[in-house]
Amino acid sequence: MNDEKRDFDSEALTRDKEPARVKLSNDVVQAICGLISLTSDMNVLDFGCGTGLLTLQIQPFVRSITGIDSSQGMLNVLDAKISKLGITNVRTHLFDIIRGVLPFGEFDLVVSSMTFHHIKDVSLLLKAMAGVIHSSGQIVIIDLDPDDGKFHDSNEGVFHFGFERSIMKKLLEEAGYDSIREKTAASMQRVSPTGETRGFSIFIMVGRKST
Template identity: 25%
Template sequence: MANTDKFEMIAKMYDTAERIHIAKVSSDAIREYLVDAKHKNAIDFGCGTGLVGMNLLNDFHSMLFLDTSINMINQVKQKISDFNIQSADTLCFDFEQEGLAELNADYIFMAQVLLHIPDVEFVLSRLFDVLNEGGHLLIVDFNKNENIVSNIVHNGFDQDELTDMMTKIGYRDIQSKTFYTGSKIFMGQDASMFVLYSQK
């Protein structure tokens, strides 16, 4: 994934009060769409230090924390060890580089991950293949923000455009809504966040 180098450097200092708060509202937004998840397995895709996934651990049967940054994964491993969590595992892997045929999940969620992925359609197609039939992909990210000018991240997403792209890939029952607005939460700019639900 793009920006892995940056995340390698900030892994140990990543869990700031603001990020913990954003993770909490993000996981609450994801939880609204979970159905019978206690018997299902999930992937926290682009998990970072696992802030969102840790909030949702008790909602699933098991969870795989997946990220391209080994330092981020090591932070998750430490949390799993510290809290003696039995239902979680970790994987350091880059979906943009190679496929992982044996990987599958009932739920995949990604929070503030898509904006770091150069080829969004490619990765969403890969994730579609990983989902079990009837599985669910949940995306939390920023709404498109014209005030953001960056050559390292997308400046957010238009929910309708993202829905169209995902429909072409094969996702169905897509619904999305804006659920949070915050001050200076995206590259120093005020921004709003959406949650998008879809099914395979």
């Protein structure tokens, strides 16, 4: 695992052209809707929103959604989409991954898809998220089951080679969440640099902030 920061800005313009990522975002939305109800009175935080593939699918069902990311390049792509579509209930926020400063305010739901394996101190982040979720609000984490470090072509900026679900559940409980549920959200096929096709399992885990 590599402590160097990956350059996501350079990937921003091609992110939406990857069919596997688009399919994954569709599968993730279906998995989310299978476990929780998205309602018009919800204020949502999408942590690690990237170019907004997930953000913009959640947007029509909720009051507001804030997409945050550590890559300004990714946010620029999302901002351009928001402007083109004339959407008024989505805003973006650059996340300082060093300081770990989350937006002010309270959210009914925090969702994070395929981002936690890039976070060094998962426990610290989960506790910070609890600080911006209102009482009885929910958190949704979508990430890799253990992948032996083979999901990415390069493990630059990767701190976890997937997660054992039991370990993630324990981290959530320690950070102040209960009523935790999980299931397999999707599977994803990727071709390695050597031409080998590999399959990866992706879980979704939902927790409610303890009152």
